[in-house]
Amino acid sequence: MFISSQNPPPCFKGFTLVMPAVAVGNVGQLAVDLILSTLKMRRVGYIHTDCLIPMTGNNPYATCNEDAEELHTPAEVYTATEQKMAILQIRAPIIQTKSKKFRQLLVSWIKASGFSRTVVLSSSHAYQRDDQQMKGTPLRYLVTPSLLKESALALEELSWREMEQVPAFPGLTDANTDPRLYIPGGGITKGLYMDSCAVDLPLAVLLLFCSEGDNIPDAFTLVNHLNEWLHLLEKPSQKPNKWKIPSSWSLLFGSGIPPAMF
Template identity: 30%
Template sequence: MEFVLEQGKDLNKDCSNLILPALSIGNVGQLAVDLLVSSTGADTIGYLDDPFVLPCVGNDAYRPSPRGDLALPLQAYESSSSGLTLVQQRSPVIKGMMVEYARNLADFAAASGKKHVVVLSGLDFGKLQRIDMSSGLQIYYLSSKNADGTDDDCEQLGWKRLQEYNPHQRCWEYLSNLAEGNSVEDVSLPVEDELEEEDYYPSLPFAALFSCFKARGLKVTCLLCYCSEGDNMSDAFHLAEAASKLLKLNPDNFHGDNGEKWIIPFSWMTVYGPPADVSIF
């Protein structure tokens, strides 16, 4: 993976917190990163070129009057006022190459001096074993702070550790060994059609990212929410809010209009295309 800085720009050492998405159901992680980039007024500082990420290109996602800036598959942003670096991923990883991609991303984070990595992702609502809506939409987490994935700071915020995380389960162990560069020649994992229920979570992109960041000695926290495919903007707000609380971001440093905290990214206006022609009703 190569990191290319924009001309005349440098990485800010004070932006030691890194937020990035893990691609999953509903694209909630990506939407939440979009929301954070837009609302913190983060500026583009460069892009990452990785051989395992499919190419794509688009127009500027955040400004109504684009200046010819292009949106690329892996783009890096910085918000000095919030001490944040954000990486937006706009296209998927080549099938079978997720761990290699996660390793490359972990190497970039370590080399650029990041101290805390926050991974945002959705989970399939159909996999949720016990539904408790008494306190609204629940945030789940997974942290490298303790071996069992727990973190006191997350617990104090009222979040629940992902109960299905078991570092001794075969797929989690396999990921950990791969991330640490250990030999796994004697381990055979089930093919996709033979995955059991306990294999679902470690098969997701957030698990590979978590394992590789942890193996590089970085503090990593995954923030997760269950959702379904559809209009996931409300889930994105919820996940972005959780990331703000975890990193103790000051809402006064956000750039919302009319006293609002959040700025809706310009690209969201065309997520579902133009409105229907009312004359057809």
């Protein structure tokens, strides 16, 4: 359930929603962090659900001491009105037995809110790629039929590579084994995509094959890929995009080795 922090509640009709899937390397969440920090988006509410591990923490996008003490929750919604864009940032793992319930909650909220399209940023295990997926770029996309009707030309101009379907049993040539969509390490990505297809929801998935570790470079790769389509940040000529790193990333790998150890 969406709980607004504003009165009256925000109107999302016609907005683009961008959200991460909690997946390998947390690449989608890191990419969303870059968007929120760079565009200085405003928090307008949160998703109240028992499907996420409960947690709270300080403001991950603090710019001064005054706003650093704000409390933030596992699933929050931000908007940038000028860009007609909303962000759902998910900061906690989904409880495994409630994954389906969480997907249903998301689909219901997205439909009720009137978003024009939804983009899910995700990732998948690089070591479980099929032979054909080893070639070329590690970036892939999926799009539901309802969004394809509107965005087919834009996607064609981008020359992106669609996520391949792979054999259910690699190595077997039995004609009865149809290929399937397989996103190992992708969390709810596949389920949310399939649910969206079933209810005719305009949704796209952008994902990156990666490995666990320092996934900051992967986040930049994914958000730059998204930027090619949505043009969130104008790219200076011959220079990389200037995404702003949030203050919370200073503790991404802990606070360092305590000097007392030595």
